[in-house]
Amino acid sequence: MRPFPRSASDGGAGSCDDACVQRLLPAPSRPLTDEELVEAYEFPLSRPCLRASFVMSLDGAVAGGDGNSRSIASASDRRVFSHVRLRADVVLVGAGTVRADRYGPSRLPIAIVTGGLDLAPNLPLFAEAKASTPRTLVFTSAQAAPSAPAWLHEHADVIACGDETVDLSGVIGELGRRGLGRIHCEGGPALLSALTALDLVDELLVSVSPLIVGAPPSEHLVSVPGGLLGSRQWRAVHVLAEDGTVFLRLRRS
Numbered sequence: 001m002r003p004f005p006r007s008a009s010d011g012g013a014g015s016c017d018d019a020c021v022q023r024l025l026p027a028p029s030r031p032l033t034d035e036e037l038v039e040a041y042e043f044p045l046s047r048p049c050l051r052a053s054f055v056m057s058l059d060g061a062v063a064g065g066d067g068n069s070r071s072i073a074s075a076s077d078r079r080v081f082s083h084v085r086l087r088a089d090v091v092l093v094g095a096g097t098v099r100a101d102r103y104g105p106s107r108l109p110i111a112i113v114t115g116g117l118d119l120a121p122n123l124p125l126f127a128e129a130k131a132s133t134p135r136t137l138v139f140t141s142a143q144a145a146p147s148a149p150a151w152l153h154e155h156a157d158v159i160a161c162g163d164e165t166v167d168l169s170g171v172i173g174e175l176g177r178r179g180l181g182r183i184h185c186e187g188g189p190a191l192l193s194a195l196t197a198l199d200l201v202d203e204l205l206v207s208v209s210p211l212i213v214g215a216p217p218s219e220h221l222v223s224v225p226g227g228l229l230g231s232r233q234w235r236a237v238h239v240l241a242e243d244g245t246v247f248l249r250l251r252r253s
Contacts, residue, residue, distance in 0.1 A: 003208040004153065006150075007067040008145065008194055014225070017103065019048065020076070020242050021037055021076070021080065021240050021241070021242045021247075022240065022241050022242060023040070023238060023239075023240055024118060024239040024241055025236060025239040025241065026100060026238060030126065032240070033176075034083075035235065037083055037127075037240075038083050038087075038210070040238055040240070040249070041083060041084045041087050041205075041249070042087060043087055043088070043182045044202070044203075045068060045247060047176065047182065048172055048173060048175065048176040048181035048182070048183060049182055049183065049202045049203070050092070050183045050185060050200055050202050050203075051088070051182075051183065051184050051185060051199050051201075051202065051203040051204075051205055052186075052187070052201045052203070052204050052205070053081070053084065053085075053185065053186055053187075053204075053205040053206075053207075053245065054069075054087065054185060054186070054187050054192065054193050054205075054206060054207070055069055055073050055077055055081075055206075055208075055209055056072070056206065056207070056208060056209065057072050057208075057209050057211045057213040058208065058209070058210065058211060058212050059212045059213060059214065060214040061214075062153055062187070062188075062189060063100070065211055065213065065214075067100055068100060068101060069100075069101060070101065070115065072209050072211055072213060073207070073209060074209055074210075074243060074244070074245045075134060076242040076243050076245050077207045077209065077241075077245050077247075080207070080240070080242075080247055081191070081207070084184070084205060085108070085184055086107070086108070087182065087184075088108060088184035089108070089109075089175075089179070089180040089181060089182040089183070089184045090108055090109050090110075090137075090175055090180035090182070090183055090185065091106065091108050091109070091110050091184050091185075091186060092111045092112050092113065092175070092183050092184065092185040092186070092191075093110065093111070093112060093113070093118075093185065093186045093187065093188075093191070094112070094113050094114070094187060094188045094190060094191040095112055095114035095118055095119055096188050096190070097114065097186060097187050097188040097191075098110075098112055098119070098123065098125060099118075099119075099120075099123065100188075102123070102124055103124065103125045103221070104124040104125060104128055105124070105125060105128050105129050105133040106133075106134070107134070107240065108132035108134060108184075109135060109136065109137060109180065110134075110136050110137070111127060111136075111137040111138075111171070111175060111180075111183075112136065112137070112138050112139065112156075113139050113140075113166055113168070113191055114138060114139070114140055114144075114166075115140060115141060115144060115165060115166055116140075116144060116158070117140055117144055117148055117149075117152070119138070119152060121151045121155070123154075126151075126155045126156075129155065132181055133209030135155075135156060135157060136155060136156035136157070137156065137157050137159060137175075138152065138157065138158045138159065139159050139161050139166055139171045140158065140159070140160060140161075140166060141160060141161070141162050141163060141165055141166055142160040142163050142164075143163060143164050144160075145158055145159075145160040151152045159174060161174060168194055168198055168200060169198060169200065172200055185201070196232070199232060199252075201232075202251065202252060203237075203249065203250065203251050203252070204234060204249075204250040205247070205248070205249055205250075206247075206248040206250065207245060207246070207247055208245065208246040208247075208248070209244075209245055210243075210244035210245060232252050232253070233252070233253040234250040234251065234252055234253065235250065235252075235253050236248065236249070236250055237249040237250065237251050
């Protein structure tokens with residue numbers, strides 16, 4: 001659901017020496033330096049704080065025709081995303097997104113939500129991990145946890161939250177207890193919908209790519225049964241733009 005830099009440094013897009021990103025809101029509208037861009041995405045002081053981040057096309061697709069979010073992400077989106085991600089303590093993501101986007105090792109611990117433990121040892125996140133790679137956290141239900149294979153226990157902490165299904169409120173609480181209160185969620189759509197339905201999302205970071213994809217309905221955010229649930233009002237913290245890509249930072253009212 002979000003482009004995922006595969007390198008250990010989480011870069012993948014390079015940096016911009018000049019002021020490339022234009023701030024449209026709040027006024028005054030002007031270009032931002034890289035240092036100001038980093039400041040624009042600092043987490044609120046309160047913890048825990050859950051951010052949900054995703055990229056979508058003009059027609060609402062969250063993946064291209066190849067089923068991957070990287071194919072709809074611009075170079076500017078990848079660069080901004082690399083800045084944003086490193087403001088967090090942990091990355092929260094669904095198992096389907098880990099598989100589809102072929103997540104690799106990261107400077108940050110990756111927390112995976114999976115009801116069925118449908119993960120494989122050849123996923124880059126596990127196969128390419130180094131001794132310095134933060135240990136992966138796998139959140140599942142108490143019903144599923146005993147079936148976790150030995151290889152998964154070698155690569156990750158398997159944590160039961162909830163009885164028959166994963167208790168997302170419990171996941172957020174457990175991350176906070178581990179000192180991982182600044183949470184950056186990268187989807188997928190089903191996880192994002194579940195989090196918004198429980199009113200657990202504090203901020204939405206939306207990158208709108210200047211593309212019309214024409215992807216099948218299954219690749220659109222609204223394809224999730226019920227769409228993004230909840231009736232929470234959101235307010236714009238800032239609106240940025242570069243090369244046609246618009247970056248929205250929204251905070252719940």
